[in-house]
Amino acid sequence: MVIPDCGLAPGMVSVIAAGDLNRFDKPESLHIRVGGLPQKPRPPLDYQMVFSAEGLVNEFYEPVVAIKNGRKITLPPMSELEELQFTGIGRLEAFTTSGGTSTLPRTYGRILKNLDYKTIRYPGFCEKFRTMLDLGLGQWEKIHVDGVNVSPRSVLKAVLDKNLSLGEPDLVLVRIITEGRIKGKKRRQITEIIDRQDMKTGLTAMMRCTSFPVTIIAAMAASGEITMRGVVPQEKAVDPTRFEAELSRRRIILRRRWAR
Secondary structure (H helix, E strand, C coil): CECCCCECCCEHHHHHHHHHHHCCCEEEEEEEEEEEEECCCCCCCCCCCCCCHHHHHHHHHCCEEEEECCEEEEECCCCCCEEEEECCCEEEEEEECCCCCCCHHHHHCCCCCEEEEEEEECCCHHHHHHHHHHCCCCCCCCEEECCEEECHHHHHHHHHHHHHCCCCCEEEEEEEEEEEEECCEEEEEEEEEEEECCCCCCCCHHHHHHHHHHHHHHHHHHHCCCCCCCECCHHHHCCHHHHHHHHHHCCCCCEEEEEC
16 A cells, blocks of 8 residues: 555545544534644744744745635635634744645535635734745756856755754644534534644654654554555545554644534
């Protein structure tokens, strides 16, 4: 079997979202918000590198796939800015980024009216980073500088790695909002994760929330719990209840509530 995209997002959030959607008789909307952040923000971007700079720039540069009013659409990255808050964290922002929905639009394209994914950052990040991309720093095409042909994106990646590899304690935030009908009544469920760096093991929150889902799914596949064959998206292949139990064993805690 091949089960792609089994990290944090896509990956862990896709399996959790599948379980949340199953609680509805008629699911209608799915909104996913995810961010990896330093616990103590530091100017100018209030951000530190927690994974590949290449992956980071790709998320902010490539087109975004979503579902809106029952239609699969493409949105520009770093758009549709919104404000949000997490208890104990404070005010944050979220904006569209590429790749987070992965196979979800294909899996739920005929079921959901709305589906979107946004990245969470501290306020002000989106405007500052988008300005750098608007200036062309995300482009691969080389330009001639002091007798050398250089890719602006390569320069941006090198600068990010050099100046934002701070190595300070991090946290991962997840919010999944599911809307639909249960027994004819409109309901709204919110699932959240706030995971912080494990100071005993040294594992960052991003390490925990990226690697643990991969190993859980690999173990489920090796043990025969996953019976589907071929190339299968994680939201179809993985039992959400078993998956969440394994997350809990690793102290990745989900909190759910019903909201108006």
